[in-house]
Amino acid sequence: MDISRIDLNLLATLKVLLEERNVTHAARRLHISQPGMSAQLARLRTLFGDPLLLPAESGRGMTPTALAQSLALPLSAALRELEQVVSVQPSFAPEQDARTFSLAITDDAQVSVGLELVDQLQAIAPHRLRFNLQQPQVERIAAQLESGEVDLLIAADRLIPASMKVRTLIEDRLVMAQRPGHPRGTGALDLESYCELEHLLVSSAPGSPRGYTDEYLAGVQRQRRVVLSLTQLALVPHILRRGDLVCTLPRVHFARLDAGLELYELPFPAPGFRLQMAWHPRSHFDPAGVWLRELIQAVMRGEDAAG
Structure with missing residues (x-):
């Protein structure tokens, strides 16, 4: 039958x-x-x-x-x-269950979230839970989230696939940083002088990288002088302190880097910055996924999620 x-x-x-x-x-x-x-x-x-x-x-x-x-x-x-x-209702107990979580997390997100998150992860049953932190593969990330190869993406909003569930972790504004004693002085910026400065760009985009600022300037028919680009956000303070380059990033990044740099408001209405975490709808009600997302939000609020 x-x-x-x-x-x-x-x-x-x-x-x-x-x-x-x-x-x-x-x-x-x-x-x-x-x-x-x-x-x-x-x-x-x-x-x-x-x-x-x-x-x-x-x-x-x-x-x-x-x-x-x-x-x-x-x-x-x-x-x-x-x-x-x-x-049967699925459950998850981090102090008892074994699970491997794969997080795709951009370099700037690692600065904003990564160290505090690692501290929390080490405090919660480190021998049964495993965490794999990796750089997002932009061209594959949607498929990786769908297949479960990646459990969670933490990145700026521009990198989030449209079909994903999303929660905002940080909202901030862009500022320009320079070293103390920079030859341009300490006056307020204007658009002309900003574009003429030599800029350091942080971007993980392949090819000819462009940042939020470049996209805005292109819209008003202006262009800044980008003379160096790199992917490692952590190198920014060291490079700025050794020369006369300037760098435009979200204010929170400079605060997390403890850079000791001078920060200036931009002379134009720059687009805002949002750091988000994203996951596939299929895992929206997965208890382990819910636990991980709540843990990350607790980290962002400065709470002791392990306590």
Whole structure:
């Protein structure tokens, strides 16, 4: 018998019929009409090729056939197992469960989130939970999130695939940094002087990298002088302190780097910066995923998530 062609509701009906041995009583238990119950009994008889229940000699109720009697126990056991399957609620206990989490996290996100997150991860059952932090592969990240190869992406909003669930971790504004004693002085910036300065650009984009600032300036037919680009945000303070380059980044990055640099407001309405975490909708209700996302938010709030 091909089980894929069986209406499982019929098996639940058969169980009740065998227990009640009365069509009226069975219909009442299942909250259906007596004609509806009779129709289901007819379908069961066709399915099993057996009358299953016959009118009792006493005229009251029904008597199961030999086949029906043989089905009673295994049918009841099978339905109990199905009930357990559909009633199972997944759970996750970080202090007990073993799990490997893969996080795709950009370089700037590692500066903003990474160190505090690593501290928390080491405090929570380090021998049973494993964490793999990697740079996002921009061209593959959507597929990696969908397949489960990557559990969570932490990146600027421009790198988040449109189909993902998203939560914002940081909202900030861009500022320009220079070393103390920079030859341009300490005056407020204007657009002309800003574009003429020699800029350091931090970008993980392949090819000819462009930042938020370059995109804005292109929109107003201006261009700054980018003379050096790199992917490692942590190198920025060292490079700026050794020369006359300037760098435009979210204010929070300079604060996290403890750079000892001078910060200046930009002379134009620069686009805002948002650091977000993103995950595939398929894992939205996964208890382990929920735990990880709440842990990261606690880290961003400066809370002790392990305590």
